[in-house]
Amino acid sequence: MSTNLTARLRARLVAALPPEQLLPDSQPEYVRSYVYVFGAMTLASFILLIASGVVLALFGPGWWHASPVGHFFNSIHFWSVQAFFFFMVLHLWAQFFMAAWRGGRRITWLTGAVTFVVSIGAAFTGYLSQQNFDSQWIAVQGKDAMNAIGIGAYFNLLNFGQMYTFHVFLLPVAVAGLTTLHLLQVRRRGVVPPIPPRELGR
Amino acid sequence: MTAGTSRTARRADVDPRPARAVPYDLVREVLVVCGVVLVLVLALSAVFSSPDDPPTTIRSFAQQSPLVFLHTALGDLDGSGEIASYGPPYNQGDHAVQYLGPVSLQKLAGVTIPINTAQDFVLGPLQPLATVEPPVAAALDRFNAASPAQRKAWEAAYGTALDAAVSSGATSLQAPAAAGPVGPMLAGLLEEAQVGSLDGLLLTSSRFYATDYTKPLLFLQGAAMHNRASALNFLGTQWGMMNETGSYPGQAWLWLYTFWYQVPAIATSPNGDAIVWAIMAVLTLLLVLVPWLPGINRLPGRLGVYRWIWRDWYREHPVGPPGGTFGPAGPPGGGPRAGP
DSSP states (O other): OOOOHHHHHHHHHHHHSOHHHHSOSEEEGGGGSGGGHHHHHHHHHHHHHHHHHHHHHHHOTTHHHHOHHHHHHHHHHHHHHHHHHHHHHHHHHHHHHTTTTTTTOHHHHHHHHHHHHHHHHHHHHHHHTSOSHHHHHHHHHHHHHHHHTTGGGTSOTTBHHHHHHIIIIIHHHHHHHHHHHHHHHHHHHOSOOOOOBHHHHO | OOHHHHHHHHHHTSOOSOOOEEEOOHHHHHHHHHHHHHHHHHHHHHHHOOOOOOOOOHHHHHHHOHHHHHHHHHHHHHSOSTTTTOOTTTOSOOTTOOOBTTBOHHHHHOOSSOOOHIIIIIIHHHHHHHTTOHHHHHHHHHHHHSOHHHHHHHHHHHHHHHHHHHHTTOSSOOOOGGGTTHHHHHHHHHHHHHTTHHHHHHHHTTOSSOOBOHHHHHHHTTHHHHHHHHHTTOSGGGTGGGOOSTTOOOOGGGHHHHHGGGSHHHHTOTTHHHHHHHHHHHHHHHHHTGGGSTTGGGHHHHHOHHHHHTHHHHHHSOOSSSOBTTBSOOOOOOSOOOOO
8 A cells, every 4th residue: 555645545535436426427217306406406505695695795794785786685695595494494304204314324414414503503693794673683682592501601692793703704614514525425425215115125 | 233234234224226327417407406596596686685674773762762761771770670680691690590400501601791781881881971061970970979878779769750750651851859960870871872972882892993782782682672673573472583574584494493482381481591492402413313313214214205206216116015114105016127
């Protein structure tokens, strides 16, 4: 075996995820169901979320309140998050009904479920960063829940600066990283096959 | 479990029949889906826009509800206000401290955002006004020099007069002489609030740049916001956390979290927030660990939705009588057929 660490790492990565598996041009015939598209629609919504969020970040948090163009980009961001959660929940339910953790895919489920939970935090800090009455009310209501379990001592919903940095950097990076892990797991393990009829499964 | 038995287990829970490989363009699918979602979101944005109700300011609060403002300020000064005795992370009070059994995570976390409502919300913000208004300066000096008992007596006299004014439907308050310096002090604070100074004074503290709205929001968090929120169906008992202003969808994904606040026993419990968090922590853990939970991880087979999802596969690969590894009923079909 080579003593070159770079070569060893490359060999392991290629063995775990060969290019034809990472970007496949064929799939098993059972992938024809439209249910498999919910994951791709969630990803598409996330890409749109990031793109619209980048535009909003370029001009700063106050831009969209004063500019019609800014307000339109905020609307894109707003409806993207609605689409993101709508498709993600459909994807989650579909994967549950398909028992998509079968065949060595437990980690795929785990990374997806954790992504869902972290995404709720990302959206929550987004609502706190809107700088309008909705933000104010969510902050003063949510603080009691955060304080009740000690989180509020360090994660202060009333601190706009802290919530904004969580929303535009820390949590999106976490969601993007988890999504990447999830997608790599999907490509590595492949799409979950059908549940076997009893006569064949045992 | 050995690697061998693990592989056997994996084989047993997936359909073992070989599936034919069909052409598939992953990149094209992602591009098409991105296009569809983009069109959908652009259409929703163009037609429905997005909500942006202006925030409540201390200025608007003081102008619209001066007596409620004075009531809030008096509570901050005499310590009867909610935040004055809230507890961690703001102070050592116990008004809002919650427990899970014998443990209070709130108290364990400690006071990390110290707030002294009398000093931070009333006495401190009056200092700039005192430099230009001698009556306010004299009132502050008199108040600061008085004994705690004397202060309480003044505050009580002011509170009695304020309650009477509210009951009579008055829109302003003539503080009685028995209220001593509290009258000119709170009149000065109201004046600062109505011209917008108090919003800035609570925000900036000693620094020029500011991004922390803890103090102004804590000042406003009671009656100032409650009435407006109630009209918008924002209260906790109105599924508030998942609502949005106007006729817009809010954080619908918080429905389960918000649901628990509709349960009377939880909504009225002094430890309601901690209880809801505990429930949600357990449920979240269950969600993440579904593949490892006996029974739940085989539930999809019993529900049978998978038969609809893979209906084409099962129709084209019949195996005989119904029955599935994951459930009592399998796909409809005739005799076994070799895979392609």
